[in-house]
Amino acid sequence: MSDLAKKVEHQSIIDMNESFRMDGKGFKLWVGFLLVIILVAMAAYIYQLTSGLRVTGMGNYVSWGMYMTNFVFFIGISHAGTLISAILRVTGAPWRRPITRMAEAITLFALMIGAPMVMIDMGRPDRVWHVFAYGRLNSPILWDILSITTYVSGSLMYLYVALIPDLAIFVDKVKAPWQRKLFQKLSLGYKNTPEQEKILNKALGAMCIVIIPVAISVHTVVSWIFSMTLRPGWHSTIFGPYFVVGAIFSGTAAIITAMIVFRWAYGLKKYLTMVHFKALGKLMIALNALYIYFTVSEYLTIWYGRHEVDHRLMEVITSGIYGKMWFFMWAFCLFLPLALTVWFVMKKTEKYSLTIMMVATILINIGMYIKRYLIIVPTMMTTYIPAEAAGVKISYMPTVIEWSITFGGLAMFMLLYTMFSKIFPIISVFEIIEGIHQEGIEKVGVEA
């Protein structure tokens, strides 16, 4: 091992050990804060279980609402990991190395929050087992279950296999005895010998190729839940690729947000440098532009065609509260972040640049949430037989219960992510070392 690599490894062991410390005041406050939100959400869910879904704002017209939005949103975020680790690995981008672990962890935890959202939305969660007892493949829900479970197990395996070498590195370097024991068990006797490395890399190489189509299938079938129906705005052939791009877009934004937060919280300046942010920024510009393109195509075709229901749908989307959300999304979640990211990428100085990216990426994810909401709710409000003819005006507003559970999901996601970073090295040290040998330290983008 070269001196440089040794130095980086030594430094990263010190830094990671620092990040494992759980006695900081900030950390305790943060976890306490998250736990409070989670407890409120659990109380809300128990209340919903006993009183039924009537405690939500949903009704017989808008029969899917915020929970379904959460489902699509979190499954979308989960695409961060696939992009960073798998696609960038296949294309051999060296700057991916320090980010891979963070990205893979996002994937796993986002799935762990997203998938149960459907269960929370169910009227009879006690009958989940019916899906296995009576499941039939005609239903896109079954496709979802198949692809999401494949994706969860795939990404768990991917995260774990890539973690093994680091566990071997850290096994006798961590302070806490329970962590040592855990690492020992989990590292499966891996010792970072050249043969072992070869086998491991072979496994990772195969897995990263397999996981790409699985990830694409996941968000495609999520979109198919909507596009397989005959409802206006949903019955669209563009939905599969549109959702996949949207997922990668919001996932990438989420990983940038996470990087900035970890960099600040754990002092990871040396590992997450401008090299990474600029590279991801460029990617974001492409994804942002692509998403704008898809969104324009979606609404323009709906609006221009002037099919009667489509026309009514556009009226719902562009007026009232939905209109406000819609214009907000266009201005502040699509075009503004695009401008900010372009500016960031062109900028020579570092000053304020990460703040700008933080703002841009958070806006993007707020926008992606609004977008999913606008896909689901206005369509449910647009019935073929106008509800006015039945003497009713349809409206939907999520209740406190729905808001609590949604924020509870978000808090749970953050808690899982935080705890993961407290137990396992959040930066993939072995990948960095490997990169220093193979591509040189500049390409990997870390500082010695």
Add this chain to the structure above:
Amino acid sequence: MSDQCNPQSCGCGSSRASQDGDGDTQRRQFLKFGFASFAAMAGAVGFHSFEAKAQSKKGDAKGETCGGPTPALSTSGKLIDPITGKEIEKEPHYHSHAGNKAVREGIPNRKWVMVIDLAECDGCEKCTSSCSKAHNTPPERQWIRVFKMSGTAEKKPYWFPKPCFQCDDPPCTRVCPVDATFKRQDGIVLIDNERCIGCRFCMAACPYSTRYFNWGPVKNVVEAGYTPEKSTPRKMGTVEKCDFCPDMLREGKLPHCATACTMGAIMFGDANEDAVTDAKGRTYRLSKLLAEKGGYRYLEELGTKPSVYYLPAKNPTYDPPKIDESEIKEVAMNFGFAKENSNV
């Protein structure tokens, strides 16, 4: 219809009697059964129950013949077709508590259809109230709902009663992950609320907004004896909708809404027999009726193949609805917890 009997007339529906097995009861049961078979056969000879009676009436009035030839009884006691001389296959003997398999398969050799004559509908909502009463639906839930369709410059407003369309290519059953909602051979789409997981995918998939969800705890009059054919007792967290009253059909009766429609705007029958009957007892030949009056199916272009036909509101007999914008109920933005089991 002929071979189906109702429990009152044949006694075979009363399971309690057959359980307590003392000799006397058994003998009575046997006698009852014998009587029932006889009654059923007699019914068969007299042609099929409600269509039959109504058909003959209509035939008398207009000198038309409806339906096929009347079957005859052979010397060996079997039903035969008088023209071909072939034996007519007997339909299995049905109870109103049909077994699970029978519930999923439906009533053999039937294809139930409804025809709604929009020109005859006066918007009285008797169909709705009798349906709601029979199915004990919570307030504001209407399995058959009478819409006030606003007209255009060329077209007057009209009343539009809308049950479940019982599509022949139903988007709802296709998406159900657990086969809780299913399409039967007799054309009816039912929901098994003992299997439904409450995902509400079927509600999202139904282009006609026909399905209702039990959002909260439910109040049932009776708690026992559930069958998808009755759709009750309902259960929290499951979906329900208009079911074409298969329990009534098994007894040879019209669905509640059709019986309640004193205008005779709702006609019900069997497409295989090519006949529909209304509450006034008038029976029409389905194909002829649709052809003559320009029958159509609502949003047929969606490809769902509804089993409910409409006759256009041409020269309506009754006053068209007055559409009053201020009557439209704005549903309050709901942050509260007390939302009723409403339809909104």
